[in-house]
Amino acid sequence: MNATDWNTEVYGQAALEDRSAQRQRINIPATLRPSGGQSFKTVVLDLSLGGFCANAVQRIPIxxxxxxxxxxxxxxxxDVVWWDAGRVGCAFxxxxxxxxxxxxxARYRGDGVFRRL
Known part of the structure; x- marks a missing residue:
């Protein structure tokens, strides 16, 4: 299974719409702030030039x-493209x-540790 297969299998074609660049599985602590909401700590699980997938316990509307x-x-x-079971997919x-x-x-090797370049 390659880096994009799991998104397509789990979330369907929406995972690839206008964001077909290969996604890299990573583990980056970050902050996400939905419009009209409070920011919260999250972990970015994959990243591409066009978007990302991150943990989001609360539902964020498509x-x-x-x-x-x-x-x-x-x-x-x-912009939120999908939300499912505590994960959100967004397009930059x-x-x-x-x-x-x-x-x-280069700063992350999947372990969530920030490294200065």
């Missing part, structure tokens, strides 16, 4: 705008730059 803040980065605006309003994406992946 289409809701939110902001993701990763360590060492400014908030990234995104603007694609993440390949350099920012690669830097995030």
């Amino acid at each position: 289409g809701n705008r939110c902001w993701l803040t990763l360590p060492g980065m400014e908030s990234l605006q995104a 309003a603007n694609l993440l730059s390949p350099m920012a994406h690669d830097n995030v992946l």
